[in-house]
Amino acid sequence: MSNQAQNISPVSVPLAAKKKSKENSVWRRLLKNKLALVGMIIIAIMVIFSVFAPLIATHPPNAMDLANSLSEPGVDGHILGTDNYGRDLFSRIIYGTQISLIVGIFAIGLGGMIGTLLGLVAGYYGGKWDAIIMRLMDGLFAFPFILLSIALMTVLGAGLFNVILAIGVANIPGFARIVRGQVLAVKEEEYIEVTRSLGANHSRIIFHHILPNCMAPIIVYATMNVAGAIISEAALSFLGLGVQPPTASWGSILKDGKDFLVLSPHMATFSGLAILLSVLGFNLFGDGLRDALDPKMKV
Amino acid sequence: MLRLILRRLVDLIPTLLVVATTVFIITRMIPGDPAAVLLGPQASPDEIAKMRESLGLNQPMYLQYIDFLGSLLQGDLGTSLGYHQPVLSLILERFPNTLLLSVCALAIALLIGIPAGIISATKQYSAWDYTVMILSLVGVSMPIFWLGVMLVLYFSVHLGWLPATGMGSLSEGFGSVITHLVLPSIALSTIPMATFARITRSSMLEVIRQDYIKTARAKGLREFFVVWKHALKNAMTPLLTVMGMQISSMLGGAVLTETIFSWPGMGRLVVDAIENRDFVVVQGTVLFIAVIFVLINLLVDILYTVVNPRVNLSNKGEG
Amino acid sequence: MSETILQVNNIKKYFPVKDSSLFAKPAKFVKAVDDVSFEVKKGETLGIVGESGCGKSTLARLIMQLIRSTSGSVIFNGQDLASLSEQELKKARKSIQMIFQNPYASLDPRKTVEQLVMEPLVIHQVGTHQERVQKVQELLEVVGLSDYHATRYPHEFSGGQRQRINIARALALHPDVVICDESVSALDVSIQAQVINLLKELQAKFDLTYIFISHDLNVVRYISDRIAVMYLGRVVEMGTYEEIYHNPQHPYTRALLSAVPKESPLVKKERMILTGDVPSPMNPPSGCHFHKRCPYATDRCKTETPALELFEGQHLVSCHLLGDIS
Amino acid sequence: GGQSSAPAQDGKGTGQEQAAAGEPKDGGVLKIGLSSTAKTLDPIAYTGAYESNIIRSIGDTLVRYSGDLSKIEPSLATEWKVSDDMKVYTFKLRDNVYFQPGKYQDGRKMTAEDVKYSLERSSKQSALKRLRGVQSVEVISENEVALHLEQPNAALLAMLTDGGNIVVPREEVEGWGDQFGQHLIGTGPFQMDKFNQDDSVALKRADKYWGPKPHLDGVEFKFITDANMMTNALRSGDIDVVTDVKGQNRAVIEKDQNLNLQTKPGLSIEYMGLNQNEGPTKDKKVREAIRMAVDVEGLVKGVFKWGGAEKSYLPLPKASWGYDSSLEASVPAFDPQKAKQLLAEGGYPDGFKTELYVIASRVPQATIAAQQLKDNLNIDAEIKTVEWGTFSDVVAKGKAPLYIMGWSWYPDPDFFLYQMFHSKQIGSLGNGYGYNNPEVDKLLDRATAETTDEAKRKEMYGQVMKMINDDVVHVELGLLDVATGMKKYVEDYQVRADSSIFLVNEETNVWLNK
Amino acid sequence: MSFDLRQGETIGIVGESGSGKSVTSTAILGLIPSPPGKIERGSIVFEGKDLTKLSQDEMRKIRGNEISMIFQDPMTSLNPVFTVGNQIIEVIRLHQQVNKKEARTRAIEMLKLVGIPEPEKRLEQYPHEFSGGMRQRVMIAIALACNPKLLIADEPTTALDVTVQAQILELMKKLQVDLKTSIIMITHDLGVVWESCQKVLVMYAGNTVEYANVEDLYQNPLHPYTWGLLDSQIKSDTVGKLPSIPGNPPDLRNEIAGCYFAPRCAYAQEKCFTERPPLVEVSLEHMVACHFQTADHRLKREGGEASE
Numbered sequence A: 001m002s003n004q005a006q007n008i009s010p011v012s013v014p015l016a017a018k019k020k021s022k023e024n025s026v027w028r029r030l031l032k033n034k035l036a037l038v039g040m041i042i043i044a045i046m047v048i049f050s051v052f053a054p055l056i057a058t059h060p061p062n063a064m065d066l067a068n069s070l071s072e073p074g075v076d077g078h079i080l081g082t083d084n085y086g087r088d089l090f091s092r093i094i095y096g097t098q099i100s101l102i103v104g105i106f107a108i109g110l111g112g113m114i115g116t117l118l119g120l121v122a123g124y125y126g127g128k129w130d131a132i133i134m135r136l137m138d139g140l141f142a143f144p145f146i147l148l149s150i151a152l153m154t155v156l157g158a159g160l161f162n163v164i165l166a167i168g169v170a171n172i173p174g175f176a177r178i179v180r181g182q183v184l185a186v187k188e189e190e191y192i193e194v195t196r197s198l199g200a201n202h203s204r205i206i207f208h209h210i211l212p213n214c215m216a217p218i219i220v221y222a223t224m225n226v227a228g229a230i231i232s233e234a235a236l237s238f239l240g241l242g243v244q245p246p247t248a249s250w251g252s253i254l255k256d257g258k259d260f261l262v263l264s265p266h267m268a269t270f271s272g273l274a275i276l277l278s279v280l281g282f283n284l285f286g287d288g289l290r291d292a293l294d295p296k297m298k299v
Numbered sequence B: 001m002l003r004l005i006l007r008r009l010v011d012l013i014p015t016l017l018v019v020a021t022t023v024f025i026i027t028r029m030i031p032g033d034p035a036a037v038l039l040g041p042q043a044s045p046d047e048i049a050k051m052r053e054s055l056g057l058n059q060p061m062y063l064q065y066i067d068f069l070g071s072l073l074q075g076d077l078g079t080s081l082g083y084h085q086p087v088l089s090l091i092l093e094r095f096p097n098t099l100l101l102s103v104c105a106l107a108i109a110l111l112i113g114i115p116a117g118i119i120s121a122t123k124q125y126s127a128w129d130y131t132v133m134i135l136s137l138v139g140v141s142m143p144i145f146w147l148g149v150m151l152v153l154y155f156s157v158h159l160g161w162l163p164a165t166g167m168g169s170l171s172e173g174f175g176s177v178i179t180h181l182v183l184p185s186i187a188l189s190t191i192p193m194a195t196f197a198r199i200t201r202s203s204m205l206e207v208i209r210q211d212y213i214k215t216a217r218a219k220g221l222r223e224f225f226v227v228w229k230h231a232l233k234n235a236m237t238p239l240l241t242v243m244g245m246q247i248s249s250m251l252g253g254a255v256l257t258e259t260i261f262s263w264p265g266m267g268r269l270v271v272d273a274i275e276n277r278d279f280v281v282v283q284g285t286v287l288f289i290a291v292i293f294v295l296i297n298l299l300v301d302i303l304y305t306v307v308n309p310r311v312n313l314s315n316k317g318e319g
Numbered sequence C: 001m002s003e004t005i006l007q008v009n010n011i012k013k014y015f016p017v018k019d020s021s022l023f024a025k026p027a028k029f030v031k032a033v034d035d036v037s038f039e040v041k042k043g044e045t046l047g048i049v050g051e052s053g054c055g056k057s058t059l060a061r062l063i064m065q066l067i068r069s070t071s072g073s074v075i076f077n078g079q080d081l082a083s084l085s086e087q088e089l090k091k092a093r094k095s096i097q098m099i100f101q102n103p104y105a106s107l108d109p110r111k112t113v114e115q116l117v118m119e120p121l122v123i124h125q126v127g128t129h130q131e132r133v134q135k136v137q138e139l140l141e142v143v144g145l146s147d148y149h150a151t152r153y154p155h156e157f158s159g160g161q162r163q164r165i166n167i168a169r170a171l172a173l174h175p176d177v178v179i180c181d182e183s184v185s186a187l188d189v190s191i192q193a194q195v196i197n198l199l200k201e202l203q204a205k206f207d208l209t210y211i212f213i214s215h216d217l218n219v220v221r222y223i224s225d226r227i228a229v230m231y232l233g234r235v236v237e238m239g240t241y242e243e244i245y246h247n248p249q250h251p252y253t254r255a256l257l258s259a260v261p262k263e264s265p266l267v268k269k270e271r272m273i274l275t276g277d278v279p280s281p282m283n284p285p286s287g288c289h290f291h292k293r294c295p296y297a298t299d300r301c302k303t304e305t306p307a308l309e310l311f312e313g314q315h316l317v318s319c320h321l322l323g324d325i326s
Numbered sequence D: 001g002g003q004s005s006a007p008a009q010d011g012k013g014t015g016q017e018q019a020a021a022g023e024p025k026d027g028g029v030l031k032i033g034l035s036s037t038a039k040t041l042d043p044i045a046y047t048g049a050y051e052s053n054i055i056r057s058i059g060d061t062l063v064r065y066s067g068d069l070s071k072i073e074p075s076l077a078t079e080w081k082v083s084d085d086m087k088v089y090t091f092k093l094r095d096n097v098y099f100q101p102g103k104y105q106d107g108r109k110m111t112a113e114d115v116k117y118s119l120e121r122s123s124k125q126s127a128l129k130r131l132r133g134v135q136s137v138e139v140i141s142e143n144e145v146a147l148h149l150e151q152p153n154a155a156l157l158a159m160l161t162d163g164g165n166i167v168v169p170r171e172e173v174e175g176w177g178d179q180f181g182q183h184l185i186g187t188g189p190f191q192m193d194k195f196n197q198d199d200s201v202a203l204k205r206a207d208k209y210w211g212p213k214p215h216l217d218g219v220e221f222k223f224i225t226d227a228n229m230m231t232n233a234l235r236s237g238d239i240d241v242v243t244d245v246k247g248q249n250r251a252v253i254e255k256d257q258n259l260n261l262q263t264k265p266g267l268s269i270e271y272m273g274l275n276q277n278e279g280p281t282k283d284k285k286v287r288e289a290i291r292m293a294v295d296v297e298g299l300v301k302g303v304f305k306w307g308g309a310e311k312s313y314l315p316l317p318k319a320s321w322g323y324d325s326s327l328e329a330s331v332p333a334f335d336p337q338k339a340k341q342l343l344a345e346g347g348y349p350d351g352f353k354t355e356l357y358v359i360a361s362r363v364p365q366a367t368i369a370a371q372q373l374k375d376n377l378n379i380d381a382e383i384k385t386v387e388w389g390t391f392s393d394v395v396a397k398g399k400a401p402l403y404i405m406g407w408s409w410y411p412d413p414d415f416f417l418y419q420m421f422h423s424k425q426i427g428s429l430g431n432g433y434g435y436n437n438p439e440v441d442k443l444l445d446r447a448t449a450e451t452t453d454e455a456k457r458k459e460m461y462g463q464v465m466k467m468i469n470d471d472v473v474h475v476e477l478g479l480l481d482v483a484t485g486m487k488k489y490v491e492d493y494q495v496r497a498d499s500s501i502f503l504v505n506e507e508t509n510v511w512l513n514k
Numbered sequence E: 001m002s003f004d005l006r007q008g009e010t011i012g013i014v015g016e017s018g019s020g021k022s023v024t025s026t027a028i029l030g031l032i033p034s035p036p037g038k039i040e041r042g043s044i045v046f047e048g049k050d051l052t053k054l055s056q057d058e059m060r061k062i063r064g065n066e067i068s069m070i071f072q073d074p075m076t077s078l079n080p081v082f083t084v085g086n087q088i089i090e091v092i093r094l095h096q097q098v099n100k101k102e103a104r105t106r107a108i109e110m111l112k113l114v115g116i117p118e119p120e121k122r123l124e125q126y127p128h129e130f131s132g133g134m135r136q137r138v139m140i141a142i143a144l145a146c147n148p149k150l151l152i153a154d155e156p157t158t159a160l161d162v163t164v165q166a167q168i169l170e171l172m173k174k175l176q177v178d179l180k181t182s183i184i185m186i187t188h189d190l191g192v193v194w195e196s197c198q199k200v201l202v203m204y205a206g207n208t209v210e211y212a213n214v215e216d217l218y219q220n221p222l223h224p225y226t227w228g229l230l231d232s233q234i235k236s237d238t239v240g241k242l243p244s245i246p247g248n249p250p251d252l253r254n255e256i257a258g259c260y261f262a263p264r265c266a267y268a269q270e271k272c273f274t275e276r277p278p279l280v281e282v283s284l285e286h287m288v289a290c291h292f293q294t295a296d297h298r299l300k301r302e303g304g305e306a307s308e
């Protein structure tokens, strides 16, 4: 094709710029989507809360004042009232953001990653692989979450990491199933065969073509499950697997608040609202991201 | 079809073997001596030792494992350490209760979630759509215990319409079971309901753009039938997948719901058993649940062929 | 023109039919391609026509080694492609490229044009990234797209433009043979003309060999040097385009030719309308596959499979009634 | 606070109420909520206090505690005597006692053979050894049995009050086999009607009950595991009585016009165990420092915001006859300054890091205690919340540096002090801190072997508690109340310190005033 | 755009993909999804009634009954999850007061009419068990089940093979004769128009650019776009470089001031880019929208074949 060369105008756009422009376009699309923007703002606020908790919190999160426990919101400078130990609820929710965010994001990230990988392999290779992986997933799904968690704790000891691990592992089968279903559809697409005809190997086909085209349901499923992960964290801390008192997390505040639901509902309400807001944020962001990643969606 | 069912049942064997082995290992690995837990805080060390012996816990691990597999092969799930009853009968006593609760919750979730999703999709970007979507997010982030207590406070304590907890019994009449069923089913249905609404919406949005929907309209069909007959059946496939997953986790024991409403189901059985280190019951229930899951997946796969005649079962999942 | 570049020998592809009943014998097959042989010379265009489902795409896939043949061989530049290792095959693939039927489905919707066209270069690790970008620019130029198209996504293009992207991608590795599987069938007439012109131009420029699959006889005739007519997995007639168009021998070829719509509202055209559909390849009629729809069929056609025989020149026909039909 | 209204709520108070409410009425079914599921009611197999409460309505033991737990009273045995060597207990049996009819017998008369069978079954087969140290049971005559002990045991009668030692008919036990736990037959005021696994147990009046005729037609025990739901169920009318009322539910019940909360100090204590053999707490100075640094008063108030507990001083509940309030003064008061100093003397002027084991339901105690240790001594006690199985494993093996747990059993001090402080109990949960003091051991042994006289025994136990106090084994935390909520129309319901439920006996006969 | 159609007549609408053919036809049935689409102005008069003014309910009675439609792609136009029989019976029972059995009999008749063998058996099958040609016949059966007065065929043969296409066109012709149905035939294949239409409407980018009798259009096409279209058809005797229209259809989302075709038109002048040409009748029943093709001015057609 060298004989063509003289006709060709020099490459006008430098490469780096072009790459950027593509990423930019996803970003721009996200920013254009009002709901996604709301979602991002919520997430951004949470990130700010978790990073700057000491600056934002009005009280030390663990300072007890047993005489003034469960005081109403607004009383004595406690914006959201106090908890059952007289600790400032607002400050605890602010401090709790970090744990809850980390658990929500990383647990789903972990489960999502492994589940997606397994689903990709099962769906793409089919046959024996499919049967083995999916039946294993059935088995894993059958394991009670609590049993799984206690077992993990025994092997690895307690800690935040293991909360993430336990919740993550419990989320694997769901992702695997969703991804597998999607792969079964996508792998029949003609462009997959085209790629094969170009000489691409399996991993390129899987990761460069099938995976990007499976992202939409993965994102939606992941963002929907963040709430579950945040709530599960509380359940786990009661089994000794994970975040221990007095460390604050939304889930544990919520769970503690349960015992005062009738007389002092503010504990459960505000922590529940925090979870709800974050879920809203993640879902709006997730939906927006899904649309932004889909070049076909007009924003 | 028959072949598929048989193959799946054969598949079950290795699954169960893996599950059985894993659950065996895990139950032996976690701290907490069944004998000690069973005997309670007041037990003395030699009583515990005696108990261990009588439970066969002092045998070498491999012998216990062989024993376990051996009786499993004969369909014997063993005898509960705490209940002193055959595990299978414990499970079979509770499974119908869990089934009843799950089916009701599922029905509620479907009856509300799917129409909500459909209306949302047919009126995309309307106030309706936003309402349904926001509510569904509230639904997934609503902790069951919170919702359960609120429902009971309002409907049982405040209004006195419905019983707060328990399952009632058929001997008090069918109505007794029904009234006991209402609140737990509602509590249990929120998450699936929200999920169904979202899935239905996105899947309907896809379907409603298809040519055959245009065809149906061109026939002069009422919009109602276009949506509920022509579109819905086509939108069912992803819904079925999610439904299968939701049913699976419900039948595996809606632990929280059962605990809050004191519903005598599988979930409580298994959690109790774990806490009491009743390994035999844990093993039995986990295996049982595994079987149920595989069967539900199979059922879902069969349902695929019902809603979608194009799906060829024998190719699905094995091709 | 005389050097044979690609040779297909007695190739067969039987797809086993999965039966859902438990006790059925697994002996059922779709004979998608049933004993097809031909050779293609360097620089020539071989057209393949036939109805939907007659095995054209399967044949293309067999040549591309995207599916394994049941029997027979594909010899490319003297190499039997089926015997090659994974690595050697990957090398060979540089030389044979395919442009797929559906310009809408054959482009990954989540890749930009640049990524799509660059993909073969990446897969075969040709050049540095900078060189690849340069190359993509050239290729887009060649197929008549501008460089600002490079960052766009497939859905932003018309069918014709997409097919150009496909062509650019197929040309990226300087192939010797390009298989066009109904590459223009999905396009509008005016776009179709653009693409065909482009293909012809490129052929002249790069000395390409085409296997051009289509069901549109006018298009095939226009672009091809030789034409093979397929019916239900078999080649029923093959020859130069004059031979096929001006002296069609097989009744099916004639039906095909007569089915082409009128070219003017002024003429009255007597059309030979075939009855019935293409029979299922799973359950093909005995003897000559065409006999059920053939107005001339005799008893012999029902029982005996006709062989592909030389009629005259390069003209091969598979019909018992060869020469008997006027 | 429920405590302030105490006078009307102890055993005698109910008697006055009954008078005020008028003549008892017959009829109705009393529904009682229990906070845990009954798995089996077989006296030798059951494990939970909840189960024993059901068993008590179905069957009778030879003897029972009086309502205020002050003394042992006759039940199936009308009188008994102890041999001088304290190794033979002879019981005279009531004569008009009949079993409830069942599948394998039709309500026949109870005999001495039945007593022998039941007690031997309990002593030999019971998993929980509810009848320890009984060598054999001898049928002396038609209405007389003798228990032969391996060694003297002054706590035998207390053990005999346990629901695990009710008298059951052999035919039914053997007939039902494993299923007997769901088809318990006894001699009590109510007989089994329906056993709904995990849901409820329904009993109906037994016609041939030897005691006063029950006013109630039946009782239903409902299992409601969630404490808040239990209260809701009471308020909505699902049940008439809730046991084990805690936390906010106390206030909720007190506020409700239709409900009554009866509360009294119970037989449950809570304490923090200090490891005697490992870690910094090996040093007595450190232990003393810790004890002085915990503001128990504040802790109890903080945890029990709505009442239901008081500060505990001794490792024995006040409801036990062994309790000696004169010892309270010897327990040092909260004194952070002194504590800090002691800790410095112990070699940890800047505190140390340690772990505090606890189960989920006692996390509030742990949270406050840990915070106080941090604030007052700069000890970083990392809270380890674990579920019961793990907790009992870690603690029994002596691996918990600090742990918070509770203890409750019969009123006889033996069941507290021996279990928690005898070196023989090292390796079990009771003595999880590995306390070993030969003098204490000796005293504890003597207290059951030398005499059955309560006054003498009380003195010995007093000495034991003094030594324990000096050795700093526990930080005593709370002494918990037994609180029961009920509908106002429930009459003559006796709340007992051991939280056992007797619906019908010589002292009480519950009826519904509606 | 405007055109009129008499009973038993067939009009062809030609134009490239995206030129608005389908929108026009669905507009007649009142099926433009709204939002986003909406009929800006104008009227559609069917047997004296203005369809744009009818209520949804009235419109529903007309759809599938008096006016029915066959869509472009038989592969996707049948609902995959219902049997073919179900889909035919549905439309019959919708518009005719018949019971299930009668509807079934009628459905079998219809399948027979469109030439599907063993209709009783075929009724129970699902669309995916049919070949493309058969599916299109089923679509025709559905469309004709209620003897409509007007049939709109939106590219009924585009997705089909030549031999099957010929069969379908033949079938439609035959049915039109039998049932006296008027047909609007939408296509981008001029061959199909020559084959089956009396009148033809050429559309470009949503606008009518030319409207004439078929013979007239063939012999005397006026609009440059029509020329391009005619030229780029490959015929049995085409050799050499194919004449093709350069460029691509415009993006209608953007405002375009002048003639939509101007950017691709070899004859375009300044005026073409600023002013939209109206559709005018330049000779009897021959209308064209071009500034330079008027009653008294003609362009000289270059290249391609002269048809005078």
Ligand SMILES: Nc1ncnc2c1ncn2[C@@H]1O[C@H](COP(=O)(O)OP(=O)(O)OP(=O)(O)O)[C@@H](O)[C@H]1O
Binding pocket: C015, C030, C031, C032, C050, C051, C052, C053, C054, C055, C056, C057, C058, C059, C101, C215, C281
């Ligand atoms: N993977 C496969 N498994 C089973 N049968 C197949 C497979 N691929 C193709 N077939 C069958 O083989 C036959 C030939 O198919 P092929 O796609 O080659 O036809 P074609 O001539 O390209 O048709 P079209 O014009 O529709 O593209 C068809 O009957 C098809 O159903």
Ligand SMILES: Nc1ncnc2c1ncn2[C@@H]1O[C@H](COP(=O)(O)OP(=O)(O)OP(=O)(O)O)[C@@H](O)[C@H]1O
Binding pocket: E015, E016, E017, E018, E019, E020, E021, E022, E023, E024, E033, E036, E037, E072, E188, E252
């Ligand atoms: N629902 C819709 N929303 C927005 N634009 C639409 C919609 N339907 C059609 N269009 C646009 O209207 C224009 C005309 O489309 P139409 O489908 O009528 O074209 P066509 O001539 O039928 O093309 P084809 O030959 O591809 O069927 C196109 O530009 C199309 O993008």
Ligand SMILES: [Mg+2]
Binding pocket: C056, C057, C058, C101, C181, C182
């Ligand atoms: Mg093909």
Ligand SMILES: [Mg+2]
Binding pocket: E021, E022, E023, E072, E154, E155
């Ligand atoms: Mg169209």
